[in-house]
Amino acid sequence: MKFRLISAKELDAPLSARWAELRSQNLRSHNSIYDSPYYASAFTAIIANARGDARILVGEDAGLIVGVWPFHAMSSFRAVSIGDFLADYQGPTYEASLDLHIGEALSAMQCRYFAFNHMPSDLGKFSQYAWTQSQSHILDLTGGFDAYAQRLTEKRDASLLKKVTTNERKLSKKFGELRFELQSVSDADFAALIAGKRDQFQRTVGSEHDIFRLDWVTQVMDEIRAANTPDFAGMLSTLYAGDTLIAAHFGMRSSKVLHYWFPWYHTDFAEYSPGLILLAQCARHAAQIGIATIDLGRGDQAYKLRFATGAHQLCEGAVSSPAILSKVQAGLYHGKQILKASSLVQHLRKLRQAAK
Secondary structure, three states, X not given: OEEEEEEHHHOOHHHHHHHHHHHHHHHHOOOHHHHOHHHOHHHHHXXXXXXXXXXXXXXXXXXXXXXXXXXXXXXXXXXXXXXXXXXXXXXXXXXXXXXXXXXXXXHHOOOOEEEEEEEEOOOOOHHHHEEEEEEEEEEEOOOOHHHHXXXXXXXXXXXXXXXXXXXXXXXXXXXXXXXXXXXXXXXXXXXXXXXXXXHHHHHHOOHHHOHHHOHHHHXXXXXXXXXXXXXXXXXXXXXXXXXXXXXXXXXXXXXXXXEXXXXXXXXXXXXXXXXXXXXXXXXXXXXXXXXXXXXXXXXXXXXXXXXXXXXXXXXXXXXXXXXXXXXXXXXXXXXXXXXXXOHHHHHXXXXXXXXX
């Protein structure tokens, strides 16, 4: 296999069409991870419009494209997955029967260190380079919402959806009729969601971690919101109580998967769990338009564990040349985890909390 490196701005219709064929081929081989909108060429094209460091490594065999790997060339030394910290799924799309040589690909990418933290564990050989594992929890909507509810009752929480219904009734009685919209086109709704997420970031992790302060992120959000094709589209969902927007979510979808990305709820209504109501409504209505999976992304937050009926396995690590670079990084990572779990650090945390 030969490689050629192109700017992601060179992504054209023929390459996009071949990319779609490679995804379809993998889906026929029962690799459902490629249903994610993250693996659509449209996602890479939107990122490329916002960032000049987006590249695509194209693999060819006998003149036929057999693989594509979009990424960011952060420097001549380091590369990260396309979308950078927005990427909840990472890695190349290539022929299911292909034996991908990651080291050769890294050399062709013209970098020496590729870090990943949302890589599917069964994708290629990346798990060999991983230093920790995680999960992306999903709602399996196959067969419709009622079938999902039955699976949820059997696997997780028999009372969850009943509690959601009770809170819906209480909200409606006190604040006015509930109104849910799966696909809002309101600029005001979108602006309210972004403002709510920015406030959340600033309150919980600090203004320096507010990703929406970055121009390229806001451009990506706007372009994804404007996208509307059968295989890739933005989706803004809203929940009103009377005339008040109490919860909203912005994500993106493929034909079968809704990636649950940026949820928000009005904290004044927290006692009614509007975020849970919103997710339940999204599941009910998404199933009606053919969505088979809602992917909640990496993390073990309580709401994800309560709603999930399955999970995709992910891994985090790095590939480097020479290999010692990633091995040193792995050692530092594990050392940090050991330190975090140590009794001394736990004691210092308690002292810090007591001093507040």
